Amino acid sequence: MSVVRDLRVLLRFRNFRRLLVVRLLSQGADGVYQTALATYVVFSPEKQTSAASIASAMAVLLLPYSLVGPFSGVLLDRWRRRQVLLYGSLLRTALASATAALIITGAPDWLFYVSALCVTAVNRFVLSGLSAALPRVVDEDRLVIANSLSPTAGTLAATAGAGLAFVVRLVAWDSDAAVVLLGAALYLCAGLASLRMSRELLGPDQELVQQQLATAISGTARDLVAGVRHLATPPRREAVWALFTMTLMRFCYGALLVMLLMLCRYAFSSNADDGLALLGLALAISAAGFFAAAVATPWAAGRLGAGLWIAVCAGTAAILVPALGLPFTPTPMLAAAFVLGLTTQGAKISTDTIVQASVEDGFRGRIFSVYDVLFNVSFVGAAGVAALMLPPDGRSVPLVVTVAVIYAAVAAAMARFERQPVSHQ
Numbered sequence: 001m002s003v004v005r006d007l008r009v010l011l012r013f014r015n016f017r018r019l020l021v022v023r024l025l026s027q028g029a030d031g032v033y034q035t036a037l038a039t040y041v042v043f044s045p046e047k048q049t050s051a052a053s054i055a056s057a058m059a060v061l062l063l064p065y066s067l068v069g070p071f072s073g074v075l076l077d078r079w080r081r082r083q084v085l086l087y088g089s090l091l092r093t094a095l096a097s098a099t100a101a102l103i104i105t106g107a108p109d110w111l112f113y114v115s116a117l118c119v120t121a122v123n124r125f126v127l128s129g130l131s132a133a134l135p136r137v138v139d140e141d142r143l144v145i146a147n148s149l150s151p152t153a154g155t156l157a158a159t160a161g162a163g164l165a166f167v168v169r170l171v172a173w174d175s176d177a178a179v180v181l182l183g184a185a186l187y188l189c190a191g192l193a194s195l196r197m198s199r200e201l202l203g204p205d206q207e208l209v210q211q212q213l214a215t216a217i218s219g220t221a222r223d224l225v226a227g228v229r230h231l232a233t234p235p236r237r238e239a240v241w242a243l244f245t246m247t248l249m250r251f252c253y254g255a256l257l258v259m260l261l262m263l264c265r266y267a268f269s270s271n272a273d274d275g276l277a278l279l280g281l282a283l284a285i286s287a288a289g290f291f292a293a294a295v296a297t298p299w300a301a302g303r304l305g306a307g308l309w310i311a312v313c314a315g316t317a318a319i320l321v322p323a324l325g326l327p328f329t330p331t332p333m334l335a336a337a338f339v340l341g342l343t344t345q346g347a348k349i350s351t352d353t354i355v356q357a358s359v360e361d362g363f364r365g366r367i368f369s370v371y372d373v374l375f376n377v378s379f380v381g382a383a384g385v386a387a388l389m390l391p392p393d394g395r396s397v398p399l400v401v402t403v404a405v406i407y408a409a410v411a412a413a414m415a416r417f418e419r420q421p422v423s424h425q
Contacts, residue, residue, distance in 0.1 A: 009142065010138065010142050010145055010146060010149060013137060013138055015136075015137040015197060015201060016137040016138050016146065016150075018137075018193070018196045018197050019130065019133060019134070019137050019150075019197065019202070020149070020150055020153060021193050021196075022085055022089075022130070022190050022193045022194050023130050023150060023151075023153065023154045023157070024153060024154060024157040025157075025186055025187075025189045025190035025193055026085075026089065026123075026126060026127075026130075026154075026186075026187070026190040027127075027154035027155065027157045027158040027161070028157040028158060028160060028161035028164075028186050029092070029096075029161060029183045029184075029186035029187045029189075029190060030123060030158050030161065030183075031157065031158035031159060031160065031161025031162040031163075031164075031165065032161040032162070032164060032165045032168075032179060032180075032182050032183035032186060033096055033099075033119060033179075033180060033183035034158075034162070035161070035162040035165035035166070035179060036099075036165060036176045036179040036180045036183065037116055038261075038276075038279075039169065039176055039179075039276060040103065040112075040176045041054075052387040054258055054261060054262075054383060054387070055258065055380070055383035055384050055386065055387040058254075058379065058380050058383045059380050059383070059384070076125075076128055076129055076132055076204075076364075076366065076368075077132075077204050077223070077362055077363065077364070077366055078204070080199050080200070080202070081129045081132060081133045081202035081203055081204070082133075082194055082197050082198070082199050082200075082201060082202045083199060084125065084126065084129045085126060085129055085130070085133075085190070085191070085194040085202075086191050086194045086195065087191075088122050088123075088125055088126040088129070088191075089126065089187050089188065089190040089191030089194065090187075090188070090191045091122050092119055092122050092123065092126075092184075092187040093184045093185075093187040093188040093191065094184075095115060095118045095119045095122070096119055096180055096181070096183050096184035096187060097180075097181065097184045098115050099112065099115040099116060099119065099180050100177040100178075100180040100181045100184065101177075102115055103176050103177040103180065104177045124372050124376070127372065128368045128371075128372055129202075130150075130154075131151075131352065131356075131364075131368045131371075132203075132364040132368050133202035133203065134146055134147070134150060134356065135356055135361065135364070136201065136202050136203050136361075137201070137202070140357070143353060143356060143357060144297075144298050144301060144302070144306070144349075144353050145298050147349050147352045147353045147356070148293075148294040148295075148297050148298050148349050149294060151345075151348065151349065151352065152290050152291060152293065152294035152345060152349070153294075155287060155290045155345065156287055156290065156291060158287075159283060159284055159287035161183075161186070162280060162283060163280070163284070164182070165179045165182070165183075166277075166280055168182055203361060204361060204362055205361065205362065223366065226363075227363050227366040227367055227370070230359065230360065230363050230367075231359065231363075231367060235358065236358040236359065238307055238354055238358065238417075239354050239355045239358040239359065241307070241413075241414060241417050242306070242307065242310060242350065242351040242354045242355065242414075243351065243355065243371060243374060245310055245314065245347070245351075245410045245413065245414050246310070246347055246348060246351040246374075247374045247375070247378045248378070248406055248409075248410050249313075249314060249317075249343075249344060249347055249407070249410060250344075250374075250375050250378045250379055250382075251378040251379070251381060251382045251406065252317070252321075252382070252403045252406050252407055253340060253344050253379075253382070254378065254379040254380075254381075254382030254383055254386075255382040255383070255385060255386045255399060255402075255403055256321070256325070256336075256340060256400075256403060258382070258383050258386040258387070258390065259386060259390060259394050259396060259399060259400075260279065260282060260333065260337070260394075261279065261394075262390055262392075262393065262394025263328065263333065263393070263394040263395070264276070264278045264279040264282070265394075266392060266393045266394060267328065267393040267394050267395060268330050278330065281334065282333070282334055282337045283337070285334050285335075285337045285338050285341070286337040286338060286340060286341035287341060288338060288341065289337070289338040289339065289340065289341020289342035289343075289344075289345065290341045290342070290344075290345040292338075292341070292342050293341065293342045293343075293344075293345035293346040293349060294345070294349070296342070296346065297309065297345075297346045297349045297350065300312070300346070301349075301350055301353070305418060306350035306351075306353050306354050307350070307354065307414060307417065307418040308414070308415065308418045309346060309347075309350050310346075310347045310350050310351065310410075310414050311410075311411045311412075311414040311415040311418065312411070313342075313343040313344075313346040313347040313350075314343065314347065314407045314408075314410040314411035314414065315407070315408065315411035315415075316339065316342075316343050317339060317340065317343040317344075317404075317407040318404050318405075318407035318408035318411055319404075320336065320339045321336055321339065321340070321400065321403060321404050321407065322400050322401060322404045324336035324339065325400045326397060326400055328394075328395045355367060355368070355371065385399075385402075386399060389402075
């Protein structure tokens with residue numbers, strides 16, 4: 001099987017394996033930490049959660065980072081990315097420990113959100129660095145399979161982290177603070193694992209490195225304009241389209257996730273713990289879809305092209321999401337979770353590959369940072385739209401239909417672009 005053969009070859013790259021270990025530990029910690037947030041904010045029996053409160057939490061955690069995201073991209077193109085992974089992980093260790101202390105002491109919610117916001121901001125910074133560094137540890141011929149394995153393995157690690165968090169809650173008498181401390185320990189392990197790579201390995205090139213913070217920030221606006229111009233040139237038109245379509249698909253995913261949270265909390269079970277267990281099962285099934293995408297995407301993208309595979313993923317979601325989601329019953333909804341995992345990750349792998357292949361190394365950090373900003377804004381926007389459309393129990397036919405229409409429009413637009421006679425390489 002070609003995928004298995006390619007994976008075996010890829011894993012022979014020592015530095016790829018080392019970068020992958022950092023990603024697995026980092027995203028495993030994310031799964032632990034985010035599960036603690038979900039149980040504390042959404043599934044606490046004493047809290048009456050609404051779609052509006054979920055949207056507010058997402059806005060608090062994600063929108064402020066969208067304001068500083070472009071600055072982080074500029075710094076990723078000037079600071080040693082290995083050092084970003086190291087110090088970012090150590091900082092998240094300290095911040096996650098502070099979050100645990102706030103939970104234990106019963107601090108006001110706004111302090112809890114500030115702490116969680118800081119962890120999320122650093123997390124996005126680290127993930128951008130991991131993506132920007134990937135072409136430095138594999139050759140161009142194996143970039144697609146690397147993009148299939150690395151982010152998907154990270155997602156599976158996050159899912160495993162979420163499962164581990166459930167186990168810790170059972171052992172530690174439903175202690176969200178204990179779960180957060182476990183996440184802090186895994187962040188520390190990620191930082192230590194990054195030390196196995198040399199400072200220079202992950203780039204950027206020496207002539208692009210700027211050690212003075214003030215100097216780097218003073219040129220942010222100019223550098224961002226240069227990055228946008230670099231992305232807007234004709235050889236990178238496919239990257240622009242891929243980013244646009246992936247942003248819309250992220251919007252759809254965010255709206256459906258908020259709906260799923262409300263359904264698990266109120267419609268599918270009257271017990272908060274049972275609802276949380278069902279949500280965990282749905283996320284595990286979605287992770288299985290992510291794994292299926294990692295296997296299928298290199299084959300499909302190799303035959304159809306990465307852009308057309310994005311169109312196929314969006315078209316599949318347009319058909320199956322309403323078919324499985326509109327009954328609003330647990331079993332079809334779990335099947336829909338698998339479909340969303342497969343199509344969303346398949347499109348993301350293709351988008352990552354298109355952007356990495358099109359963008360020069362000196363611009364990758366800021367482009368992937370902007371990529372993350374688009375993700376955050378679309379996700380929060382989706383949560384806001386869902387808050388307006390969802391009833392208290394989460395059952396909303398208009399929301400499902402709206403998402404299906406967006407998926408269909410994405411599929412049609414991307415397919416039309418790929419059929420144009422102009423070369424996109």
